[in-house]
Amino acid sequence: MRKLSPLVLAMLVLGFAFLYLPILAMIVYSFNASRLVTVWDAANSPTLKWYGELFANDQILEAARLSFEIAALTATGAVVLGTLAAFALVRYGAFGGRALFTGLTTAPMVLPEVITGLSLLLLFVALESMIGWPAGRGQLTTTIAHVTFTAAYVVVVVQSRLATMDRSLEEAAMDLGARPWKVFFVVTLPIIAPAIASGWLLAFILSWDDVVIASFVSGPGSTTLPMLIFSKVRLGVSPDINALATILVLIVSTVVVGLGLLLYRRERQRQREVRAAVAADSR
Amino acid sequence: MSATARGPRAAAPGAPLRGALATGARLGLARRLVIGLPYFWLLLFFLVPFLIVLKISLSTTALRLPPYEPLVTWAADGVMQVKLHWSNFGFVLGDELYRTALLNSIEIAGVSTLICLLIGYPMAYGIARAPSAWRNVLFLLVALPFFTSFLLRVYAWIGLLGRNGPVNDLLLALGLVDQPLQLLQTDFAVYVGMVYSYLPFMVLPLYAAIEKLDLTLLEAAADLGARPVKTFFTVTLPLTKEGIFAGCLLVFIPAVGEFVIPALLGGPDTLMIGRVVWDEFFSNRDWPIASAIAILMLVLLLGFVVLLQRLQSREGRA
Numbered sequence: 001m002r003k004l005s006p007l008v009l010a011m012l013v014l015g016f017a018f019l020y021l022p023i024l025a026m027i028v029y030s031f032n033a034s035r036l037v038t039v040w041d042a043a044n045s046p047t048l049k050w051y052g053e054l055f056a057n058d059q060i061l062e063a064a065r066l067s068f069e070i071a072a073l074t075a076t077g078a079v080v081l082g083t084l085a086a087f088a089l090v091r092y093g094a095f096g097g098r099a100l101f102t103g104l105t106t107a108p109m110v111l112p113e114v115i116t117g118l119s120l121l122l123l124f125v126a127l128e129s130m131i132g133w134p135a136g137r138g139q140l141t142t143t144i145a146h147v148t149f150t151a152a153y154v155v156v157v158v159q160s161r162l163a164t165m166d167r168s169l170e171e172a173a174m175d176l177g178a179r180p181w182k183v184f185f186v187v188t189l190p191i192i193a194p195a196i197a198s199g200w201l202l203a204f205i206l207s208w209d210d211v212v213i214a215s216f217v218s219g220p221g222s223t224t225l226p227m228l229i230f231s232k233v234r235l236g237v238s239p240d241i242n243a244l245a246t247i248l249v250l251i252v253s254t255v256v257v258g259l260g261l262l263l264y265r266r267e268r269q270r271q272r273e274v275r276a277a278v279a280a281d282s283r
Numbered sequence: 284m285s286a287t288a289r290g291p292r293a294a295a296p297g298a299p300l301r302g303a304l305a306t307g308a309r310l311g312l313a314r315r316l317v318i319g320l321p322y323f324w325l326l327l328f329f330l331v332p333f334l335i336v337l338k339i340s341l342s343t344t345a346l347r348l349p350p351y352e353p354l355v356t357w358a359a360d361g362v363m364q365v366k367l368h369w370s371n372f373g374f375v376l377g378d379e380l381y382r383t384a385l386l387n388s389i390e391i392a393g394v395s396t397l398i399c400l401l402i403g404y405p406m407a408y409g410i411a412r413a414p415s416a417w418r419n420v421l422f423l424l425v426a427l428p429f430f431t432s433f434l435l436r437v438y439a440w441i442g443l444l445g446r447n448g449p450v451n452d453l454l455l456a457l458g459l460v461d462q463p464l465q466l467l468q469t470d471f472a473v474y475v476g477m478v479y480s481y482l483p484f485m486v487l488p489l490y491a492a493i494e495k496l497d498l499t500l501l502e503a504a505a506d507l508g509a510r511p512v513k514t515f516f517t518v519t520l521p522l523t524k525e526g527i528f529a530g531c532l533l534v535f536i537p538a539v540g541e542f543v544i545p546a547l548l549g550g551p552d553t554l555m556i557g558r559v560v561w562d563e564f565f566s567n568r569d570w571p572i573a574s575a576i577a578i579l580m581l582v583l584l585l586g587f588v589v590l591l592q593r594l595q596s597r598e599g600r601a
Contacts, residue, residue: 004409005511011405012413012421018402019428019482022439025449029442038448085321095318104325110532112540112584114557115577118564119332122574125349126335148328151321180313202430209432212542216564226434233434233547237442245435256430260423 023249030242037237050243060228060244067208067225070139074146075204079196081147082154082203089155090162108152117216120145124217137219145217146207153206154199161195194263201259205252340574341367351570371575381576384554385583391470391555392538395477399485399534400527402478407489407526408519411496425486437476437547444472444548468550476544481537485530492526493519528595536584556580 004012029037031046054060085105088095095101108116124134124141134140169191173183189196211226218224223231232238342351354365375381410421428436443450444466451463466472496519504514520527542557549555556576563573 004412008405008409008412011402012409015402015406015409015482015486016421016424018479019424022443022479023431023436025443026435026439036447038442038445081321081324084317085325088318088321092314092318097322101318101322101325104329105321108329110536110584110588112537112542112557112580114540114542114560115336115581118560118573118577119336120328122335122339122349122570123328123332129349144328148324151324205430209434211434226432229434229438230543230547233438233441237438237445241438242442245432245438248435249431252431253427256427257423264419 026242027246027249030239030246032239032242035239037239037242050239051247054240054243054247057240060225060240063223063225063228066139066222070143070146070224071204071207073143074150074207075200077143077147078150078154078203079200082151082199083158083192083196085151086155086158086162090159105152105155108149109156111149113149113210113212116149117145117213120148120213121216137217138222139218142214142218142222142224145213146203146210149213150203150206153202154196157199157202158192158195161192165191194266197259198263201255336574336577339570340371340578341369342571343368343371344569344571349570350568368571371571372579375572375575375579380554381556381559384556384559385579387554388539388541388556389583391473391477392535392541395474395481395538396485396531396535398474398478399482400530403482403485403489403530404527406482407486407493410486410490411493422490425483425490428483433480434543436480437544440472440476440479440548441467444475467548468553470549470553472548473545473553473555476548477538477541480544481534484533484537488529488533489523489526492523492529496522525595528591532588532591535587539584540580 030050031048032038032040033044033047033049034041085101089098089102089105120141121137124137127133128135134144165188170183170187173187174180178186209226211224211230214224214227215230218227229241229244233241338354339351342354344350345352352366354367406425410418410425413421442448445451446463446465446467448466450466451460454460454464455462500518500522501514504518505511509517540557541555542561545553545555545558546561549558557580560573560576560580563569563576
């Protein structure tokens with residue numbers, strides 16, 4: 001491997017410093033006793049007082065619960081919808097309306113959130129005045145909106161796994177007389193499971209983070225956590241939000257890094273087993 | 284693609300029964316469900332909403348619920364009347380405020396994309412050329428911000444750029460300024476937020492392109508006497524063009540419609556089109572104008588994508 005030139009190395013260090021110092025600063029300030037957040041109160045810091053206040057704040061806890069529910073439902077719905085769509089795209093070749101279908105599965109990813117949110121709200125309003133459903137806006141409409149825009153990401157993840165998987169296993173099962181449904185659940189699903197898990201996580205996090213679309217499609221009684229954070233920080237920094245941010249960033253990083261390592265190990269293990277099997281076979 | 288994928292059903296979607304009989308009734312039903320369910324969902328919750336936005340953009344506001352006039356009315360004698368108000372588009376395009384917002388969004392998104400490219404390219408290059416043990420770690424470090432809240436990462440800058448924040452402290456300590464600068468609620472803060480938030484979107488496709496690069500080509504150029512700088516501009520850059528296009532697309536498009544960053548870091552005069560849609564909708568309750576702006580923004584972005592693809596395919600042929 002060639003040595004990196006000092007210039008590239010410097011850019012790498014500066015770039016990562018730029019990406020991570022703000023998050024680091026936010027974490028450090030969450031232990032600052034001063035209400036002014038960025039003015040370090042050396043006499044009383046570090047302190048956990050903002051964490052204590054956080055867990056005593058019913059509004060934040062309630063919003064977190066709502067967001068968690070929406071995100072979990074969204075991820076599950078998006079995985080079902082996205083896996084079906086990926087299957088249709090990879091396995092069913094040319095079907096009527098395929099071009100439109102392909103467009104519909106990728107467009108939600110590149111569309112500005114403001115447009116997605118606005119258009120979905122207008123749909124819900126129109127539907128309500130036409131058929132009376134959905135009655136009002138809240139958790140249900142937010143979940144529907146989130147499923148719609150996160151399913152696109154699941155499609156991408158699952159599609160690439162489906163396209164590269166070895167189909168001979170399915171054919172073998174089919175030859176041995178397994179019905180298509182059984183082949184799917186016993187052979188295909190376990191093979192694409194890592195992709196589905198990543199898709200689920202991605203959809204969960206996208207839903208959990210979304211503030212713009214939720215602001216359009218949710219109702220007065222259902223303020224999600226990002227909506228609450230947004231309305232609070234619009235007025236400036238607030239110490240309890242730093243504490244909340246620290247918790248969220250740490251949880252997400254742990255889960256993502258952990259899952260990444262797990263999937264990486266599993267993949268390596270699988271490759272080793274395949275190699276071992278091939279070697280044993282050829283002997 | 285398997286042979287069954289091109290069954291008679293694919294050719295004749297209008298004849299489900301015949302197709303089902305040909306490929307086995309059970310499989311036919313499964314197939315119909317697998318395609319039909321996501322198709323129906325996306326049509327209902329993605330395509331139809333657009334048509335409604337388009338419809339409302341051709342309407343006028345009204346003091347009713349929903350707050351716009353219906354396009355189609357029925358006269359007493361059963362005659363259908365359709366009123367299309369193209370004037371919304373004329374109004375938006377003719378109005379100074381909307382025009383400024385549109386141009387501002389393009390400028391801010393364009394400059395941010397360029398800065399992301401200038402910072403992101405050397406980063407991606409460094410990651411792709413790092414020792415392989417490091418590469419996965421660095422890749423994960425770039426990908427991680429994707430998963431950590433966008434909102435919170437923008438929020439982090441409110442503290443950093445504040446009057447008594449660390450950036451001002453540093454400037455004061457270095458003696459570069461005598462008193463704290465107003466950094467927040469300026470265009471500068473918006474640029475910082477944009478570049479910060481969208482940098483990973485630029486680095487990842489660039490990394491993918493640079494990693495694929497055939498190193499022997501660079502060695503060949505060096506052997507033939509090309510200097511590193513010349514090799515970079517004549518070999519490396521052209522061969523990683525695809526990554527550059529993809530990165531620019533991934534940054535520019537969401538940046539044009541960005542709402543959270545100008546709302547949190549920008550000042551009252553930082554006009555961006557996503558923010559204007561939001562304000563028209565929530566503050567002015569002018570649904571037709573908000574819809575018209577959304578449609579114009581969409582046309583603009585589509586135009587940009589088409590332009591970039593043209594450019595890319597022309598490069599590909601050359």
